[in-house]
Amino acid sequence: SDLLMLLAHKGLFYSAADKGSDLQATHRTITHSELRRMYPDGPSLEDLEASLTEEDKSCYLDLAPYVQIAPYTFDAHGSAERTYELYRTLGLRSLIIVDNNAQPIGEVTRRDLYSFQQEEGSEKMKAA
Numbered sequence: 001s002d003l004l005m006l007l008a009h010k011g012l013f014y015s016a017a018d019k020g021s022d023l024q025a026t027h028r029t030i031t032h033s034e035l036r037r038m039y040p041d042g043p044s045l046e047d048l049e050a051s052l053t054e055e056d057k058s059c060y061l062d063l064a065p066y067v068q069i070a071p072y073t074f075d076a077h078g079s080a081e082r083t084y085e086l087y088r089t090l091g092l093r094s095l096i097i098v099d100n101n102a103q104p105i106g107e108v109t110r111r112d113l114y115s116f117q118q119e120e121g122s123e124k125m126k127a128a
Contacts, residue, residue, distance in 0.1 A: 005035050008043045013059035029065045073098045076105060087113055
C-alpha cells in the first residue's frame with residue numbers, strides 16, 4: 001500500500017522537536033509518480049516492522065501531501081451498481097462510505113470492485 005511505501009522512506013520522518021516547524025519547507029515528499037514506480041516491489045508489513053528502529057517509531061510522518069482534502073463519498077445504503085458507475089466515470093481509486101450522519105464507516109477501493117467483479121464472473125460461469 002501507499003502507506004507502507006511512505007513508511008519505508010525514513011527521510012520523510014520528523015521528530016517531535018520539528019513538529020511545530022514549517023514541514024513543507026524542511027521535509028521531503030514523494031510524488032505520486034515516484035510511488036507508482038516502486039510498485040509492486042514495496043516492502044511487506046513484516047519487513048517494514050523489522051527495519052524500523054525505536055527512534056523511527058517515535059517519529060512522525062506528515063500525510064497531508066498524500067490525502068485528499070475532499071474525497072468522494074457514498075451513502076452506505078447506495079447500490080453496488082452506482083458505486084461501479086462512479087469508479088468508471090470519475091476514475092476513482094477509492095470511495096469513502098458514510099452513514100446517515102456523514103461519518104465515515106468504510107472505504108471501497110478499486111481492488112475491492114475488481115475482486116467483486118471476478119467473483120460475480122465466476123458465479124455466472126457456474127450457473128451456466
